Amino acid sequence: MNINKYPEIQPKQKIIKKIYIFIMLFIVGRAIEAAAKVDRTVKDIFNGLPDGFTFYLGVNPGGPYMVVGKEKDGTVKYLGWKLYGKKISLAMRIKNVESAIKVFTFQESTALAYNYDRFIVEGDLPRALAIVRVLDIVEVYLLPKIIARLAVKRYPHWSEMSPMIKHTGRIRIYIKAFTTGLIRVILQNL
Amino acid sequence: MKLFDYRFFSHSKIVSGSCALESIPAELESYDARKPLVITGKDITRRGLEKKLIKSFYDSGFPLGGIYDEVRDYAGIGLAQEAAHLFRERGCDSLISLGGGPVMDTARAVNILVSDASNDPFRFFDGTPLDIKMKPLALIPTCCSGGLEAGNIITLDNRQFQSDSLYPDVIILDKRMTPACSSRCAAESAVLAMDNAISALLDNKSNPMNDAFIHASLQFISQNLAKSMRRPKNKKISLNMANAGVMAGIAASNAGPGLVRLLSEELSRSTGLSRGVFTAMLLPAALVYRDQKSGSSDDSLLLALKGMDVFSGTPESKRSSRGIESALDLMGMTKKLIPETLAALNIPYYKLEDAAEKAAARSRKNFSSEDCLSVMGLSRQKRK
Numbered sequence: 066m067n068i069n070k071y072p073e074i075q076p077k078q079k080i081i082k083k084i085y086i087f088i089m090l091f092i093v094g095r096a097i098e099a100a101a102k103v104d105r106t107v108k109d110i111f112n113g114l115p116d117g118f119t120f121y122l123g124v125n126p127g128g129p130y131m132v133v134g135k136e137k138d139g140t141v142k143y144l145g146w147k148l149y150g151k152k153i154s155l156a157m158r159i160k161n162v163e164s165a166i167k168v169f170t171f172q173e174s175t176a177l178a179y180n181y182d183r184f185i186v187e188g189d190l191p192r193a194l195a196i197v198r199v200l201d202i203v204e205v206y207l208l209p210k211i212i213a214r215l216a217v218k219r220y221p222h223w224s225e226m227s228p229m230i231k232h233t234g235r236i237r238i239y240i241k242a243f244t245t246g247l248i249r250v251i252l253q254n255l
Numbered sequence: 256m257k258l259f260d261y262r263f264f265s266h267s268k269i270v271s272g273s274c275a276l277e278s279i280p281a282e283l284e285s286y287d288a289r290k291p292l293v294i295t296g297k298d299i300t301r302r303g304l305e306k307k308l309i310k311s312f313y314d315s316g317f318p319l320g321g322i323y324d325e326v327r328d329y330a331g332i333g334l335a336q337e338a339a340h341l342f343r344e345r346g347c348d349s350l351i352s353l354g355g356g357p358v359m360d361t362a363r364a365v366n367i368l369v370s371d372a373s374n375d376p377f378r379f380f381d382g383t384p385l386d387i388k389m390k391p392l393a394l395i396p397t398c399c400s401g402g403l404e405a406g407n408i409i410t411l412d413n414r415q416f417q418s419d420s421l422y423p424d425v426i427i428l429d430k431r432m433t434p435a436c437s438s439r440c441a442a443e444s445a446v447l448a449m450d451n452a453i454s455a456l457l458d459n460k461s462n463p464m465n466d467a468f469i470h471a472s473l474q475f476i477s478q479n480l481a482k483s484m485r486r487p488k489n490k491k492i493s494l495n496m497a498n499a500g501v502m503a504g505i506a507a508s509n510a511g512p513g514l515v516r517l518l519s520e521e522l523s524r525s526t527g528l529s530r531g532v533f534t535a536m537l538l539p540a541a542l543v544y545r546d547q548k549s550g551s552s553d554d555s556l557l558l559a560l561k562g563m564d565v566f567s568g569t570p571e572s573k574r575s576s577r578g579i580e581s582a583l584d585l586m587g588m589t590k591k592l593i594p595e596t597l598a599a600l601n602i603p604y605y606k607l608e609d610a611a612e613k614a615a616a617r618s619r620k621n622f623s624s625e626d627c628l629s630v631m632g633l634s635r636q637k638r639k
Contacts, residue, residue, distance in 0.1 A: 066337050066340055066341070068321070068340070068341050068344050068345070071321035071322055071323050071324075071341055072321065073318055073319065073320060073321055073345060074309055074312075074318060074319040074321070074322070075318050076312045076313050076314060076315050076316065076317060076318060076319075077313045077314075078313065078314055079313050079314045082314075083314070125281065126280075126314075126315065126316050127316065160277070160278055160281040161274065161277040161278065161280070161281065161314070161315065162277075162313075162314045163274045163277040163311075164274045164277065164278075167273070167274065181272065181274075182270075182278075183274070185281070
């Protein structure tokens with residue numbers, strides 16, 4: 066039998082999809098840091114987490130990742146895209162790139178993706194659900210309503226988040242995400 | 256009344272829906288496997304389905320040990336030994352079966368060969384218990400299903416045995432793989448699933464767990480059979496039918512072999528025609544014969560096929576006959592695609608007799624060769 070007739074197949078890479086996910090995770094990570102200063106609910110959720118709590122959201126296998134941590138003084142910081150040298154309390158990994166694309170192109174909400182078993186969570190599950198709530202709030206701020214409705218479990222009614230608060234919060238989050246500490250994060254991760 | 260002293264076993268994890276193919280590496284990783292060998296057939300590679308599988312492994316970091324695509328309509332030890340040699344040479348640690356019945360049977364035989372040091376899989380067919388640790392095996396059903404891929408039965412060189420170690424570890428139902436190649440193929444797969452489900456439902460060993468699988472399976476079939484024959488390439492419908500097939504296969508593995516399955520296997524072996532054709536002819540006849548012979552009422556078929564509304568709206572005395580009528584109606588949908596009566600095939604009588612005897616011998620005295628001949632006699636008559 067000639068086994069060369071059935072060659073071994075090495076998997077190729079999906080570079081463009083990975084770059085897209087990397088950019089999305091970078092923006093969301095920076096936005097979480099900003100939202101923890103701007104939005105009261107996000108602030109309260111992080112207050113409920115212990116100091117030194119660090120979590121990452123990423124794609125299996127090999128990334129990209131988004132690492133966010135709560136420092137000892139209570140401030141929330143986006144720590145970049147590298148896992149090396151960080152003590153991770155909670156790991157949330159999407160099982161594969163295609164599932165991640167479904168989440169980050171808003172074909173599926175994070176809650177629905179959990180339901181479809183697209184995530185692997187290592188750590189405390191209630192804390193993972195708290196992080197999912199943070200992600201939902203951040204997406205409401207970052208995205209226009211027509212897209213955000215697809216990305217979150219339930220879009221907040223105006224009585225829960227008035228348009229005034231939403232729009233000013235959105236401007237503040239975008240400004241903070243792309244100004245304060247942006248260079249710091251990039252330099253730390255290079 | 257259902258017995259509550261029962262045994263039910265279903266080992267496989269079922270992953271169905273979008274991105275199901277992409278989840279294979281993660282599922283294999285959970286079994287500590289990183290290099291699968293793919294077993295498939297020429298008809299699958301001709302349709303380019305293996306390319307979709309290769310693409311789903313992109314970015315996983317898992318290489319494929321090779322794609323062995325020599326399986327056709329028959330699972331034989333020669334093919335299994337070749338694939339096992341390839342498995343060992345490439346240092347693979349798991350198997351993926353991409354295709355229908357013979358492909359899965361070959362994958363099971365390869366699994367036995369690479370997991371067992373004795374290199375003699377036939378000793379298990381002779382009664383030695385299969386108590387070895389098997390390699391992880393993932394099943395990806397495609398069209399032209401044999402009905403029992405998801406179960407625990409292996410057919411190799413026309414010999415069969417059943418063991419719980421033969422269940423696939425993971426079943427991947429992805430709509431990129433399930434569309435049928437033709438309406439006939441869709442009809443035959445559906446008929447085999449129906450036979451598995453109905454035989455398991457009417458089996459003496461039927462139990463509430465098995466019934467849950469059967470009811471869901473029959474519900475999917477009754478909702479999608481006509482559509483699947485009209486639009487065999489429709490992804491959503493074919494995925495529903497594939498789900499029904501998998502559930503029926505698991506249910507059949509937890510029940511005794513039915514008359515229709517054994518008889519159609521024997522007829523298929525002696526004539527070379529597909530088992531789906533014989534099942535489509537024999538199943539309606541077997542239902543009518545069972546009704547005539549036993550005379551006992553069994554209303555579970557009506558409940559499974561028509562649901563609670565129709566079931567509760569039907570008088571108790573008529574539920575059994577309505578159930579059979581519903582099943583016959585459903586089978587009647589395949590009339591245009593599959594020959595309707597056994598007479599149309601012109602099979603010599605001695606072959607029918609021989610098949611009846613062999614089927615009765617394999618049935619562990621559940622039915623006699625006279626029962627088989629009576630069913631074949633009924634299936635020679637044209638259905639109304």
